[in-house]
Amino acid sequence: MDMANVPADDPRPEEPVEPDLNECCGNGCEPCVFDTYAEERRAWQQAVKDWEERHRNRAGATPPA
Numbered sequence: 259m260d261m262a263n264v265p266a267d268d269p270r271p272e273e274p275v276e277p278d279l280n281e282c283c284g285n286g287c288e289p290c291v292f293d294t295y296a297e298e299r300r301a302w303q304q305a306v307k308d309w310e311e312r313h314r315n316r317a318g319a320t321p322p323a
Contacts, residue, residue, distance in 0.1 A: 268312060271305040274298040 277291040289297075 268309065270309055271302055274302055 274295060277295050281291045
């Protein structure tokens with residue numbers, strides 16, 4: 259990766275907040291708030307992997323969590 263394209267301010271992606279059980283109405287909505295959360299979590303996990311790779315390349319070591 260070309261490190262010139264990595265912004266100086268590159269914070270670690272923030273984990274999505276899991277919905278409270280009361281946020282689901284129980285009516286079988288499509289998508290349910292928990293479906294949306296699952297998608298957001300998968301996207302976050304990939305974003306963290308990408309972020310770690312950028313920072314590993316920048317520092318030559320694994321960044322702290």
